[in-house]
Amino acid sequence: MTPVHAKPVLTVDDLEVRAGDRLLASLGELRAAPGECVAIVGESGSGKTTALNAMLGLTDGLRVTGKIVVKGTDVVTANERALSRIRGSVVALVSQSPQSALNPTMRLGTLLKRVLARHGLRGAQAKERTEEALRSVLLDPGLLRRYPHQISGGQAQRFAIAMAVALRADVILADEPTSALDVTVQAAVLDLLARLRDEQGIALVFVSHDLAVVSGIADQVVVMREGRVVESGPASDVLHRPDADYTRELLDAVPAIGK
Numbered sequence: 001m002t003p004v005h006a007k008p009v010l011t012v013d014d015l016e017v018r019a020g021d022r023l024l025a026s027l028g029e030l031r032a033a034p035g036e037c038v039a040i041v042g043e044s045g046s047g048k049t050t051a052l053n054a055m056l057g058l059t060d061g062l063r064v065t066g067k068i069v070v071k072g073t074d075v076v077t078a079n080e081r082a083l084s085r086i087r088g089s090v091v092a093l094v095s096q097s098p099q100s101a102l103n104p105t106m107r108l109g110t111l112l113k114r115v116l117a118r119h120g121l122r123g124a125q126a127k128e129r130t131e132e133a134l135r136s137v138l139l140d141p142g143l144l145r146r147y148p149h150q151i152s153g154g155q156a157q158r159f160a161i162a163m164a165v166a167l168r169a170d171v172i173l174a175d176e177p178t179s180a181l182d183v184t185v186q187a188a189v190l191d192l193l194a195r196l197r198d199e200q201g202i203a204l205v206f207v208s209h210d211l212a213v214v215s216g217i218a219d220q221v222v223v224m225r226e227g228r229v230v231e232s233g234p235a236s237d238v239l240h241r242p243d244a245d246y247t248r249e250l251l252d253a254v255p256a257i258g259k
Helices: 048-054 080-086 108-118 123-136 141-145 153-166 183-200 235-240 245-252
Strands: 010-019 022-032 037-041 063-070 091-094 171-175 203-208 220-225 228-234
Touching: 010 048, 022 037, 022 048, 022 203, 022 220, 022 228, 037 048, 037 183, 048 171, 048 203, 091 153, 108 123, 108 141, 108 153, 123 141, 123 153, 153 183, 171 183, 183 203, 220 235, 220 245, 228 235, 228 245
Parallel strands: 037 203, 037 220, 091 171, 171 203
Antiparallel strands: 010 022, 010 063, 220 228
């Protein structure tokens, strides 16, 4: 449940990301409060992932203007040292294919230990955070002895989420986190993210091309096309009473039993 009048932990104002003169993504306004999910939806090439990367400061070679503030840090103007401090511990990324982002030569336990150490967590504190995180994502501690190629896609997604939980991130940026998973595993990952949002008050920005996926988790929906926002608002309005023709086209594309 979204807190009433909660102060946003992530705010975006007048964001533009350009490659030369070409506009890649534009967001006039976005707010994500603790315990709230904001979904950014649109087809491939709509700019949604570019906007998400900008929230982490991952825009090398691109021109970024506007403001992106995460718990008091303006990502657009922050230096690399300041960005390193907030990445993971304040704002964390869950990518579409976490297995490709995990070092294949390291066991999962070593990877998690290094991530925690980078943020000053060692010894008993790191052990406590690890156990807590694994419990929250329903993973067996024995999994930490495995290498990334020895786990399933669903386990890899939950491990990526566990890293964010272990660091107690305030914001999770989820980039198409279920698109590479089968329907059953997809539902389990969505349930997990929704539970973390509700029980731990994590703010969630969820990128997807699938309105059916976001309908069960989003509080707010932002619809993007060709780099620009065509519609935004409460999920109940955007998904059930859309104003934009493009939003209606996306809704019509959702498979339905009997069609």
